[in-house]
Amino acid sequence: MLIRCYDCGETQDDRAYSCMCGGLLEVVQDFKGLDAEELKMRFRHRLSERMSPYASGVWRYKELIHPELPDGEIVTKREGNTGLYAPEVVRRSLGIRKVWLKAQSENPSGSFKDNGMTVAVSHGRYRGYRRFTCTSTGNTSSSLAMYAAWAECESVVLVPNERVSINKVLQTLAYGAKVVGFDGTYDEGIRFYERYGSELGLYICNSINPFRIEGQKSIVYEIAQSLDWELPDWIVIPGGALSNVTALGKGLEDLFQLGLIERMPRVALIQAEGASPFHRMMSLGEQQLTAFESPSTIASAMNIGNPPSWKKARDFLTRHGGVTCSVTDEEIMAAKTLIDRSGIGCEPASAATVAGLRKLLADKTIDREETAACILTGNLLKDTEALKHTxxxxxxxxxxxxxxxxxxxxxxxxxxxxxxxxxxxxxx
Incomplete structure (x- = not known):
């Protein structure tokens, strides 16, 4: 395993976040000697684990995520192992042959961030850090605060003063994090930590941390294992910082490279209309992202105008015929009501996937005879202001x-x- 700059290819120390050229870093795994059938047996056996680190739906796949980390250094809350549901009411409403909803909302802190955070905090603590940090619109901060507390470490988070769910801030405070509010956007918080993080002695756990991406890959590993290693035609993912499409895309390529799946599904990336710089770039056929200076959407987890992982997301979607789509706040909330009434529930950002799938079916980008899995990223109670309004x-x-x-x-x-x-x- 090595750490390499995505832009220039230079290798870096495993405590770095970005290259001198400004590019993001990525973990390059060495899968030599791994056999697909042996891995399937090993992963199936670990489903019976209850108390070891392998009871985690992330660390079950340790050989593909962080094989060099000693088991005793793993900081885990048995994250992952989230439900993969196929509610008939959602299928009928969309008019598609089959749709699954991957409820990452069932994670310990209530969002998909736990899949990546367990790896980032484990690696950071292994490398000697005891103070962890992030900038966040909510879910990242509460996940980081939970894992830092579990590891008996400190955490401090930067939270924009506007367009952030108070529920997520309260959850973060409850876990003991020091919250620093600021006038500005998520993007400004990222720039602050890229400049001052090391000086402050803090281990940054935003998606610029390459080990976050490695942990998030496990979401698609779980879907594949749950469906006996035969994935749907489409994976539908919400996009804010774009770490999810980057991570799940990397995971899909891992599965195909190892022979764990026989074909690559296509990926649809959905953004909220008021915070959709990436969709705008892709729909116009441009190669450079133009940031939204003042993003605005009811889906607070997606309220990001300058997503840091846009290059990785662009390249993955281009390589594998992926598509993008934007949906209005009204379309998001209509989809959220459908998901809530199915008995699963989600926060607004999650519902963007079902709203986007509906739109892509309507314009015939996705055929109604195809199948799809939508990623639900956050818990129903993550944003009660949206519920109060509805x-x-x-x-x-x-x-x-x-x-x-x-x-x-x-x-x-x-x-x-x-x-x-x-x-x-x-x-x-």
Whole structure:
């Protein structure tokens, strides 16, 4: 395993984040000597683990993620192992032959960030760090704070003062992180740490950290193993910083290179319309990204105007016939309601995948006879402001009945909320 600059190819120390040329770094794995069938057997055997690090849905695939890390250095909360669901109500609504939802919201801190964070914090602690940091619109900060606390280390996070869910900030504080609010965007926080992180003695755990990407690859490994190593025609991924499409793309190439899968699925990358510089670049056929100076979307986890991993995402999608799409906040919230009502639930950024799939089916980019897996990145309760807005009339009914104007509880009142007495069928 070595660390190499994505832009110029120079090798770097495994504590670095970027090259002198300004390019991001990547981990280059050595898969020589690994046999696909032997790996499948090993990964299947580890499904029975309960207490060892291999009980993790990330570290189950240790040979493909960080083979050199001693087992005793692994910081894990048994992350991964998230559900892969195929709700019929979503399939019918979209009109597609088969759709799966990968609920990364079931991770310990409630988001997909745990898959990468377990590897970043484990590696950082192994290399002697005891203070960890990130800049975040929410999910990264709460994941980092959780793992740092679990490792008995310190964490400090930079959080923009606007367009961030208070739920995520509260979760971060609860885990003991020091939160530094600032006037500016996620992108400005990244630039600050690229300049001052080392000087402050902090180990940066944003997606510029190449070990974050290695951990996130496990999401697609899990999907492949759950489906007996035969992936859907499409993997649909939401895009903010673009670390997910970079990581899952790298994971897909790993699986194909090793012979664990026989064909590469295509990838659809979905952005929120108000924060879609990457989609704009790809749709115009441009090779350079023009940042959005003031990104704006209800999907706070995607509210990023200058995604750091855009070059890797561009190259992967170009190599493998991937597509991009942008969706409005209204389309996102409609998809979120569908996912919530299916019994799974998600935060707005997650719902962008289903909204994007609907749009790509409508314009015939994706055929209705094909199959797809949508990545749901965050928990339903990560952003309750969006829920309050959606269910304001229902909340108003509860408020009148329970607080402002007390009302007697009667069977008639309950049936009135159901809308029809036909639903009342007592067991005889």
């Amino acid at each position: 269910y304001r009339s229902e909340l108003s009914e509860w408020d009148r009945g329970g607080l402002a104007m007390p009302m007697k509880l009667t069977p008639e009142r309950v049936l009135g909320r159901l809308g029809s007495a036909d639903a009342f069928n007592p067991i005889s």
